[in-house]
Amino acid sequence: MNTTPAVPRAAATVILVRDRPDPSGERAPLQVFLQRRVPTMAFAAGMTVFPGGAVDPGDAVRPARVDGPGPEEWGRRFSCPPGEAAGFVGAAVRETFEECGVLLAGPADRFDDAARRAARAALTDRTRTLAEVLDGAGLALRADLLHPWARWVTPEQEPRRYDAAFFVAALPAGQAADARTTEAVEARWWYPADILGEHAAGAARLMPPTWLALTDLTGFDDVAAVLAATADRVAVPIRPMLVRRGERMVAVVGDREIAIP
Template sequence: MSTAQLRLASTVMLVRDAPAGFEVLLLRRNKDLAFAGGAHVFPGGSVDVNDGDPTLTARCSGLDPSEADARLGVTDALRFYVAALREAYEEAGILLVVDDLRRPASDLELQLRVARRALVEGERSFAQIVQHLDLVLDVGALIYVAHWITPEGAPRRFDTRFFLARVPPQQLATPDRSEIVGEVWITPERALDAYYQGQFELVLPTVKNLEFLASFGDVETLLDAARALTSVPPIQPRFYRRPDGSVAVALPDAPEYRQASATVLASGEALPTRPATGP
């Protein structure tokens, strides 16, 4: 079985109001990336050691450290929230901060765009940007909704917390053009249709979370339901091989799950990102 170390990670599903109900932001990963290359994903990535920097957690609003720990069931949980905000900013150019009425929104957007280039190019850290622009991170805008763990047998494994948040109307998504090469605001239903028609590549957690989103008709109903969640159990699927030798993923309630515990991806074999076909 794979000995790949689990990396802590955070992902955020960013939603906005739309004529057809609401849309969610999906980013297309560079096809050359080792993990889910070419797939459409929500903004997210590994929790960095600096995400727990006291200078950052001291600038978090809407959720105190003890509340965050209780919600996620771990200590120092604010780092997961900070990581989700940082990744959304780095990958998509969207940063959720508490409104500062002293500063016009247009001024802040310009400052954030300039600072983001410095972040992506490694010239400044996220903490430096937050301090320099005197930002207050709106962790209270993030609603914890899911917890997925990459199956054993993968060369890279993540222990990922999924959050949900509404995007301020003035913020536009702009991919970093390095790891992320494209973006789309799309209804969950259309994203799932594109997946089953072979137009989108999606990993299983993205599919299942899109199904969750698609069960609601508008942003307010979705957010209310997400806030009402009292338990977020971890989900760890397993890989299994189909009769044609291809790899698929089984959820714990699937009959294939018990037969899948010894499946390991071969060297160079990618995570399944397309719907399974055939028996």
């Protein structure tokens, strides 16, 4: 029997946040966008997740088409080589656009609705790369809208493994996140505490990285506070251990134990 662990595939995830004012003033406005994946997916089937996916070769964008930090800085912030970091950034922008229609590129007035729909469809069916979409529309990838949050490596016991960079980004003004993706059965904005409550009640299923990110986000009142917390953040790879506790499995991360749904 071959026990050699699968090689992790590079991936990127975006924690998309916004402020939704509460007229009653009873709760903080911070919300996060989440999708419940279709039950037939090969990975994380039925889970409630942030937008994201594996890095594609076409995610590399030439420096002239990037506004904001370059590969060297992203490499420092994600504790990896610059080339790997550039893939994380490109995948983060592409996956967010494909899965919920939010494009972290500009200037925004270069893209009318028809052009956005066509570009999104082309990326989804892989007839165009992110670099080709940006070049064709004269857009720059807005790396300055992305902020490092965490980096997770799937445990060695799992048959599908990912080395995933987690970014946080504020919903750009004038844009809206939608549920028009074949990879999710529903998608919407949540208050972090509410979706954690759904998970605790068994009405939603969260993987350990999602659960931990949402738990940490409950400590922030608004988008400004979240982004401020990323100012000097360096994401060191988190490699959870899977441990059996009676009839259930848990992911051990430092002194925390997170149940596996």
